[in-house]
């Protein structure tokens with residue numbers, strides 16, 4: 001090869017490298033902030049002291065949802081309903097109140113213009129039980145509603161009594177101020193979210209459908225204001241859950257000849273089923289850094305350290321690396337793909353008997369780009385064993401539709417977050433657990449799952465766990481946010497959104 005040819009090739013490669021580096025740097029520098037300049041809107045005359053007292057009292061009712069023993073706590077539910085009536089006289093005077101199925105409250109605040117599609121707010125006042133044996137681990141007793149160290153402590157402080165009490169405080173405040181909505185408002189306080197919502201939210205949804213009520217959007221519990229979500233990211237981010245994952249449990253079962261464990265066969269039921277489970281765990285369904293997940297990252301990219309910013313703004317080159325990284329962390333992995341978790345394994349009755357049957361249950365949380373039937377097909381093809389039967393258990397649910405993040409209700413919520421939380425960007429995201437909103441896709445397209453609760457990484461274990469608590473300052477922010485949201489969505493026949 002001649003010298004000049006080598007030089008030509010070298011300079012070509014060099015040029016290509018410079019070009020690629022140029023594109024990477026250009027795209028990295030191109031990402032910029034979208035934080036609009038929104039004026040903060042606060043209310044000095046909110047009675048935070050009184051609000052904290054009412055929340056504290058509300059936490060003392062043992063409105064516990066348990067799968068079998070729910071009747072045990074029924075008197076507590078009745079007392080709670082009376083407590084709401086007594087504590088919010090303005091609401092009781094102004095709203096129409098309907099009790100659905102004995103315990104769910106459905107309030108209606110008639111708007112000035114009946115022809116406008118209605119607004120709806122929803123939450124739940126039932127709570128999960130405190131795991132027996134962990135009562136003494138709590139810093140303050142779980143049903144005492146203790147106010148201490150700047151927090152209100154108790155089961156339900158996060159999920160979801162602070163949510164419904166901040167709605168109630170916001171509405172009571174607006175009534176006292178002489179506020180009149182233009183759009184009709186529904187407020188549902190549900191009683192069985194923690195066990196699936198079939199008797200509360202489902203019945204409310206059926207009722208609204210039956211009455212052909214036009215609901216423009218539904219606000220429900222959901223994602224928080226997340227602090228310290230990623231290393232190097234200094235400010236919090238508010239996430240609005242616009243979708244929920246689907247759900248399916250698959251039962252695997254295998255039968256073989258049993259026998260004495262002194263002469264074990266080459267293949268046993270336990271062995272074959274274990275191999276199948278290992279195959280499923282080691283080969284999860286594909287993860288994709290596309291669509292909603294990309295949108296979630298979009299507003300935080302500008303504030304990330306350079307290396308992340310570079311990777312995230314050059315997905316054409318680093319997409320695969322990003323998917324791998326996200327796949328390692330449990331909560332980002334859950335947003336990336338359909339997750340696989342073996343939850344039950346049963347086989348054997350005696351130490352020296354080879355079991356004839358082995359059975360396992362694998363629980364999948366389905367990503368919006370997959371479906372129940374795709375998961376089942378995936379299970380069959382991954383285990384590659386005709387001896388193992390595959391059965392779908394009851395309760396399977398497809399992933400929810402994805403609500404728009406450019407709709408007017410979404411934008412009004414975003415605007416209200418900016419008004420109430422300074423310097424906090426907003427992103428649409430997928431809610432990884434389930435809410436009562438699952439019963440409402442036929443009622444409205446705009447399902448907005450958001451609670452303005454500040455959540456640090458260490459708070460994750462408090463939800464449904466020990467030492468559940470809400471910051472008093474944060475509770476004040478929640479009330480402020482809902483006042484702003486109600487005004488921005490119902491104060492005018494047009495939604496108030498950022499410029």
Ligand SMILES: [Zn+2]
Pocket residue numbers: 124159160193221
């Ligand atoms: Zn909840």
